[in-house]
């Protein structure tokens with residue numbers, strides 16, 4: 001039996017909206033083991049949300065998903081019909097969207113929206129359904145659940161809307177949850193409560209999770225493994241504690257060096273100088289090359305592939321590929 | 337004498353919020369009879385000096401965004417006074433408000449919902465300048481490109497529509513839009529929450545540079561305590577529609593007084609923290625702002641709750657110079 005619930009092979013998602021089409025996600029491969037939580041981090045715009053929409057079959061034209069396969073429990077999702085995909089979505093695989101207002105329907109009350117998938121997938125009716133919805137609202141820490149049931153999205157605070165999304169995703173006890181920044185609008189106490197709830201579900205029901213976040217504190221507390229993306233590619237992957245304590249790729253290093261330091265009095269924060277190139281400017285070489293402090297001539301002309309650093313940890317950097325080493329441990333230059 | 341005092345106030349404070357309340361009616365039944373009210377903001381007062389950054393933190397749903405919307409008058413206050421440079425905003429006419437609005441800009445919490453889906457980014461940024469007649473056509477276009485670059489977006493993105501961006505890219509468009517008119521006061525509601533830390537750092541540095549350059553004032557709403565600690569001069573902590581602690585940043589983070597502030601600071605996750613932190617886990621349900629608990633609104637979840645807390649509401653008192661707290665432990 002395969003121990004992976006999800007295997008993504010050479011996933012590629014292309015948008016044909018511009019004069020020159022571009023690959024928002026460019027041949028990435030990763031897997032999620034059963035019961036595991038995989039974190040995905042990366043620069044804003046690097047393709048995290050597009051990756052999750054691709055898995056869910058929710059990329060709309062002019063976007064197009066291609067690639068070898070997206071295997072969920074042995075089934076290749078890329079080969080399923082729309083109808084078959086709908087049966088899985090919201091039931092076995094569900095997603096928490098990054099911006100709640102874009103995915104909640106403004107003209108239905110939130111109770112009915114949470115109840116919808118219970119109706120479709122679990123055939124729950126009337127009082128039973130309402131009870132389950134109220135129960136879900138309470139689980140995600142919404143006060144006066146009976147009343148909020150009848151509220152419309154605009155009547156709720158940002159964090160409450162986000163929790164409605166979480167309740168919708170959890171309604172049918174999915175086997176795999178893809179959570180795109182699920183706790184950004186939540187204060188830390190409620191965030192802790194939600195993450196606790198998700199961990200509990202994992203322990204009880206063996207649920208697996210992909211957690212997209214830029215909060216490395218959250219990653220460090222809940223994820224088992226981590227994928228770091230940059231400009232449509234995976235640049236580093238490995239066990240969370242390995243990647244966070246001894247990052248290998250220069251981008252990962254720069255990211256960690258940008259963390260605001262507790263109690264520090266410096267006026268300016270560290271950051272990685274330069275900006276991510278727009279997709280139309282992705283050259284042939286390493287996409288981080290114009291910002292990388294270790295750049296070599298080869299970096300400008302050839303793209304490095306993911307290469308083993310140590311067991312379970314891989315990095316796509318010529319330093320690793322050529323010389324089998326990590327970027328030097330002397331302070332990585334994040335500028336301030 | 338009073339006149340003199342007012343003069344001083346006018347120079348010192350850019351924003352004064354006095355006893356502001358916002359109650360949302362809860363209606364029920366066919367005749368939409370009002371049964372109760374959600375007390376989203378319940379008797380809040382504070383002042384902001386020119387050039388300072390006031391951080392606002394607090395539980396989800398405690399009234400932060402509502403407070404922000406009251407200040408830019410997207411919502412009408414149920415009660416209270418909000419003054420910008422001494423002028424009472426709550427009594428301004430539409431016309432007067434129009435010219436004042438230019439001075440206060442807001443970065444919205446939900447960028448997608450606040451951008452016009454049919455406009456390109458360029459149009460979104462050009463429109464305010466056109467409305468207020470700023471610059472020539474080509475100057476305006478130049479400014480758009482300049483702003484996009486400042487928030488870390490490639491100028492080739494100018495012709496795109498909001499749905500063609502990632503979450504963090506949209507958030508930066510919202511920030512660029514707030515900057516376009518060179519306002520005096522910016523109310524930023526979770527402006528960097530969707531950004532990875534490196535871009536976040538760039539945007540925060542930019543905001544601080546602009547603050548220095550133009551003596552800008554920021555009200556900065558955030559859930560991220562390390563960002564709050566970095567950017568704020570003073571911090572207000574809200575709970576269930578009220579300010580429970582207001583202090584200089586250093587005081588608040590090194591010597592938090594209110595039990596809710598303590599719990600909040602202890603709950604923040606940390607990267608690679610060598611010791612598992614002692615977390616103060618709040619017990620009990622988050623109470624409803626429609627039916628706030630009697631006495632201190634926090635008493636149902638407070639680890640230090642005393643008898644008096646259940647009956648009498650504490651008032652915001654100055655415990656240390658510059659540090660205000662509403663809690664019976666310190667009355």
Ligand SMILES: Nc1ncnc2c1ncn2[C@@H]1O[C@H](COP(=O)(O)OP(=O)(O)OP(=O)(O)O)[C@@H](O)[C@H]1O
Nearest residue numbers: 024044045046047048049050500501502503504505
């Ligand atoms: N519908 C679309 N049409 C065209 N381009 C798109 C569309 N959706 C996303 N993009 C582009 O694809 C790239 C990846 O976007 P994606 O939303 O996956 O980023 P992300 O990693 O989730 O970023 P963030 O952290 O800011 O949410 C971005 O450059 C974005 O501008």
Ligand SMILES: Nc1ncnc2c1ncn2[C@@H]1O[C@H](COP(=O)(O)OP(=O)(O)OP(=O)(O)O)[C@@H](O)[C@H]1O
Nearest residue numbers: 155156157158159360376396397398399400401402
């Ligand atoms: N239009 C409205 N009608 C009814 N109730 C509302 C309305 N807008 C807000 N509320 C209620 O007011 C309270 C405060 O909401 P607000 O959006 O100010 O919270 P917040 O502090 O910004 O929270 P978050 O951190 O989650 O964004 C919530 O209980 C919310 O349900």
Ligand code: SF4
Nearest residue numbers: 286289292299317318
């Ligand atoms: S491959 Fe070269 S340019 Fe890319 S990250 Fe490594 S050293 Fe830097």
Ligand SMILES: [Mg+2]
Nearest residue numbers: 049098502503
């Ligand atoms: Mg995203």
Ligand SMILES: [Mg+2]
Nearest residue numbers: 157158401445
């Ligand atoms: Mg809010």
